Amino acid sequence: MSWIDWLVLLASLVGIVGYGLYKGRGSNTVQGYLLADKSMPWWAMGLSIMATQASAITFIGTTGQGYSDGMRFVQFYFGLPLAMILIAAFVVPMFHRSGVVTAYEFIENRFDAKTRVAACIIFLIQRGLGAGLALYAPAVVLSVIMGWPERFTVIIMAVIVLAYAVPGGIKAVTWTDVQQMILIFLGVIAAFTTALVLLPKNVSFGDALYLAGVSGRLNAVDLSFDLNNRYNIWSGLIGGMFLALSYFGCDQSQVQRYLTGKSIRHSRLSLIFNAIAKVPLQFFILLTGAMVFTFYLFEAPPMLFNRVESARLAQTADPAIAQQLSVVEQQYQQSLTERRIVSEALVLQKNAEVTPAMGSRLQTPEDLRSANAAVLASRQKGVELLKQVNGGVAYDDTNYIFLTFVMKYFPIGMIGLVMAAIFAAAMSTISAELNSLATSSTIDLYRRFLKRDGTDRHYVNVSKLSTVFWGIYAATFAFFGGSLGSLIEAINMVGSLFYGSLLGVFVLAFAFPRATANGAFIGLIVGEITVLATSKLSTISFLWYNVVGCAVVVAVGLLISRFEKSSRIE
Amino acid sequence: MRQKSSHGNKARDGKMPTPPAPVHSANGLVSEEDEPPPFCGTWPRLYAAIVVYLATLITLFYLFTRAYRITE
Structure with missing residues (x-):
């Protein structure tokens, strides 16, 4: 990288950290530190929700997927708008009215403490793993560019994120997310435009699409129904909707974004914004990957991208x-x-x-x-x-394809912009995840079971210490990220192992007034065992795990609830 | 759960429908849950518009896939 690229990258990093510290000042109460005093406008929450989901992996992994596997991955997002509608219509008003800080607090209000703890622990395990993977992605960037050891860069990234997420809490995290998402938009546009400009002079955009189509890279929609096929319209609409329902409706890292809203209306609009913008954004990123593939039809790609x-x-x-x-x-x-x-x-x-x-x-x-x-x-x-x-x-080098292309062919200044976008994407996800992990462990475990009569200041300090703890946890997991294949898939697979069961508990809570606490708890345990067994013993696509987990929890939960009630009557 | 929805006042004279009147709670303030969205008038209409939007997107992507599924 030239000094201009370094300047662009460093200026953006310093700007983000400084802005985060500025916006997060004065967060001295639990409401302020964890819920931003419920003061956020819809557009800031909307961008924050999007930035939290769009990690560096979105840039690195998705463009790589577009290059090697085509655009069929876009179907994975088809269920997202439907999930957003259901959450906006039913879940947001419930959470707002109940005045909870975490989604799992709501579960205790509806069921009991043991179900809350089980749901909370599932969240802490899988989101902790997700944070580790999100931290690993930018380490890949620096290892490719600088030749630095990945573990060293993992530690550096964790320290930068903690520098603003610990003192500023959710205000710092949300407002920096806004900045970071704008940077990501700019980075995507820059990458796409540059990939087109770099095509040979006699190859137009139409020609590039033609060649990508001939090579099977523009396969955006597959109508065939096959449970073993990872991405088709049905797994995307049904499995993707269940996954999105779980992620946006039951995962504290997303629930906490829209709990900071000024009102129900603002929280709903933040989700609607994502329902509108997410699918086209992913399409655009995958198309960039497909254009990189076309570019390499005329230029020799390395045999191994790593x-x-x-x-x-x-x-x-x-x-x-x-x-x-x-x-x-x-x-x-x-x-x-x-x-x-x-x-x-x-x-x-x-x-x-x-x-x-x-x-x-x-x-x-x-x-x-x-x-x-x-x-x-x-x-x-x-x-x-x-x-x-x-x-x-x-060996899997999907995550190295796009960066190799950027570093070798992009003009000075543009490399810095794309790198800044990748760092912004990574930081926005990691900071939100660490913040929510800290919130859940402080509110659902520490305040609930260890110290119920602490001062506001005490809980804020515990939240700050928890954020540091989860930063160290994520960094430790990130050390082993290299052997997990395509990062974007790895994250979604880890999520799908746990999300369906978690969603089942929330469906029981929201939609079945007769469901009992024991029914929900036993349903959750049986659902989780079923999902883990399914992943080991069958070859069905991981997106269906969400449907299986949710269905088993609801079915078992209702069965146990009915049995309990009839026993009581007898 | 019970989802309160307020429907827009459909004009009987063929003019454009008007946004729904805000529902007032017991204390005379507009209930937070009934605050209408900035467009489409009511929340159910906005959700329906999103479903139509998604169906349109998928159709366009399908046409795109078919247009570039080049065999000959």
Whole structure:
């Protein structure tokens, strides 16, 4: 990076920390520190909700998904607007009226303390893991750019986030989220525009879409119904809606955003804003990934995008592997050349610049697909060699694709802007998650079970200490992030293991007045066991875990509740 | 739970419907829950508009997918 890029990045980081400290000053009460004195306007909450969900992983992982797997991942978000409507209509008024600080406090009001603790612990475990993954993503950025060890950068990032999240509480977190989301929007627009500008001069946007389409990268909607297919319209609408209901309706990291609203109206509008903007934003980010793929049809991509692993393979001491690598690299370069020739020919043909009358052999879309397959096959041979060098450890470089592209081809200044957007995305998610983890552990566990008569100041101090604790916890988990594959999927998978059951408890609380505390508690335990067993024993897509978990909790919960009531009558 | 909804006053003379009158609580203030959204008049209408918007988006994405599912 040039000094201009560094300047853009450092100025944005300093600006965010300074702004957070400024906006968070005077948060000395529990209401102020954890709920911003219920003073937030809808647009600030809306941007904060979006920024909390859009982590650095959204940038790094989703563009990588667009490159390697196409746009089908956008279907994952189809259920989100429906979930937002249900939460705005039913959940927001309930939470506001009950005057709770956490979603799990509401569960105790409705059921009992043990169900509240169980729900709270599920949240703390999975959101703690999520915070660790969100912290790991920017560490990947710096390890690629600077060659710094990932663990060192994890610690640096955690310290920067804690610098404003600890003293400023939720006011600092929300107002910096607003700034950070604006930066993310700018970064996405810059990345998309630059990817288009970098295409060869004779390749228009229409040509790029054509080539991406031929290569199967514009597969935004798949109507087929298949439980084992991770992303299709049904898993997106149904599974995605359940996941979004769980995340936005039962996860304290999101519930706390809209609990800070001035009124029910403001909280509802913040969710409606996300219902409108989220799907197009994800579409745009995935399309950027697809355009990066098109760009690499004309420029040679590295065989392995993780340059550290690539260097390890190149420096292998095993002469047999070194010899095979030389052959594979030759095949890879050859396949890239052939693919570029086919791509160029297809563009010329599409624009009617080459016709059969001119004597050229016409290329077909099938030729490009074969060329893509050849590139993929030779790359796969390289991956297999790397696995031999690494003792069989799985290799996934989805998260390195976009950054490799940015660092090599983006102009000065633009690199700094994209990096700033990635850091902003990471910081907004991590700060909100640490803040909510601290809130839940202070309110649901410490204040509920350890010290019920403390002063406001005491609980604010405990919240600050909890924030630091969760920062350390997340950093520890982040140390092991490298072996989890695509980060965006890893986070959603971790969430799906727990979210469905949690949602089931809230559905019992909101929709079934006859549900009893024991019914909800036993339902939660059985639901969680069922989801974990399903994930181990079946091959269904992880999005369906949310549906399974929720359905089992509700069914078991209602059964136990009915049994309890009939026993009492007898 | 009970969801209170206030429907817009549909004009009988064919003119544009007017926003609903705010519902007043016992103390004479507008109930917080009944504050209308800034557009569409009522919350149920706004939610319906979001569903239509989502259906339109999915349809457009489907047409996009079909347009670029190039086989020949």
